Amino acid sequence: MIVALENFYEVTMVRINPKGNQKNPAMKATLDAVLAKQKAAFDATPNSSWESRKAKLKTLGEVIKAHETDFIEAISADFGNRATEETLIAECLVIQGGINHAIKHTPKWMRPRKVPTALQFLPAKNRIIPQPLGVIGIISPWNYPLQLAIMPLVGALGAGNRAMIKPSEYTPKFSELLKSVLGKVFDEDEVFVATGGVEVAQAFSALPFDHLVFTGSTNVGRIVAKAAAENLVPCTLELGGKSPTIIDPSANMGTTVPRIANAKLLNAGQTCVAPDYVLMPQNQINAFSDAIIEQAETFYPKFAGNDDYTSIIADSHYARLQDLLDDAENKGAKIRVAGNDDKQQLAKERRIPLTVVTDTTPDMRIMQEEIFGPLLPIVPVETQEDALDYIQKRDRPLALYWFGEDNAKREQVLRQSISGGVTINDAAWHVIQEDIPFGGVGPSGMGAYHGEAGFQSFSHMKGVFYQSKLSQGKKLHPPYGPATHKMLGLMRKIM
Missing domain, CATH: 3.40.605.10 (Aldehyde Dehydrogenase; Chain A, domain 1)
Structure with a gap:
């Protein structure tokens, strides 16, 4: 994390x-x-x-x-x-x-x-x-x-x-x-x-x-x-790892947008199970970008000086996130930043508003590294099969999120994707359910x-075998003879 x-x-x-x-x-x-x-x-x-x-x-x-x-x-x-x-x-x-x-x-x-x-x-x-x-x-x-x-x-x-x-x-x-x-x-x-x-x-x-x-x-x-x-x-x-979020066309955007924004901006994105990137159809990306920027500004009317908004932990981490954005922009990505705060004040406080990154490509560092901050890349995919293919070709993530109302597609994602855990129609909440295990799989964790x-x-779950006084196991002791073979034959029949 x-x-x-x-x-x-x-x-x-x-x-x-x-x-x-x-x-x-x-x-x-x-x-x-x-x-x-x-x-x-x-x-x-x-x-x-x-x-x-x-x-x-x-x-x-x-x-x-x-x-x-x-x-x-x-x-x-x-x-x-x-x-x-x-x-x-x-x-x-x-x-x-x-x-x-x-x-x-x-x-x-x-x-x-x-x-x-x-x-x-x-x-x-x-x-x-x-x-x-x-x-x-x-x-x-x-x-x-x-x-x-x-x-x-x-x-x-x-x-x-x-x-x-x-x-x-x-x-x-x-x-x-x-x-x-x-x-x-x-x-x-x-x-x-x-x-x-x-x-x-x-x-x-x-x-x-x-x-x-x-x-x-x-x-x-x-x-x-x-x-x-x-x-x-x-x-x-x-x-x-990079926990993906799939937004199906059947999703209710009125609830999807604030839930993703909340999960992404909690602790300023410095969460191991934060939505790392979004997969959705190209024709919905602009509307989603507008909506989540607006939602972030509703949550945080200002980012600088806001006691509700968390700072990035250290200067080095702040610089790394800025480097991710610079790399993406230099390679053709479009960057949209929520709010209208003074950049110098934001830097002084190590605060980064929600930043949506579109026109992403696989060679960008932001699509290769776990982000661990309030940067949200969006990857265009036209079908759920495309989304699953994208996820399956990469390291298995710690979490996966799916938003939608199509039950058949939901079950397809649950069957065909491998991740540490899943939350449906929200993000991160599976982590605090005490009746289900929390952990990763492959590069995202062990145990x-x-x-x-x-x-x-x-x-240590210690296995103990209690032998019975009535055991016939002595028939399997040497010297081996007809009784041994009779017992073996009986055991084979009832196994």
């Missing part, structure tokens, strides 16, 4: 030494010591009770709620400006819902479950026993720093694990606050937050966790997976979490 080459992990983790950082042995020793402490504590209680897990989840929810205002202010300060309501909607409420869902359902997920036993092995029994993994490492990004640090933690704690978190260097005020807040209610052997820059990231990524969760770009995901592989650490990689999917990702 982080994308730019200027991203913290993008510029630092390419230099990861799988054996960890050697330049600051004291810092590495600290992380090693914390991990050893957490593993020892886990080994002392390898399968904690529901009462213990529930208490940790409730404590987590209460301390986040108690410091909600502090988190909102710290995140806004790190961004330059971020609307209070955006942090409440996209971070605080998501966390509250995730914790409540976990508290309600984890007792059921924890129970050993019966599974069928093949007829030839009866009257033996099979069971699956969920078992915590141990210590979960969490590398979280800057774009939704609270949600993307805490939601994996909810899954980890609910599954009975301990956790170490490395938040992004791009949000230093938030990161220090998170370390302080969680440090008040959790011992180091339960939850630990590691703050810092390059050296911390290098050492953290090389730790032999029992599972590692990384949220970031596809390029960095490859590096993280390679580092984790040195210790055979399994990974959940929540990555990104999933949220709800039961998170519990399973952070658990």
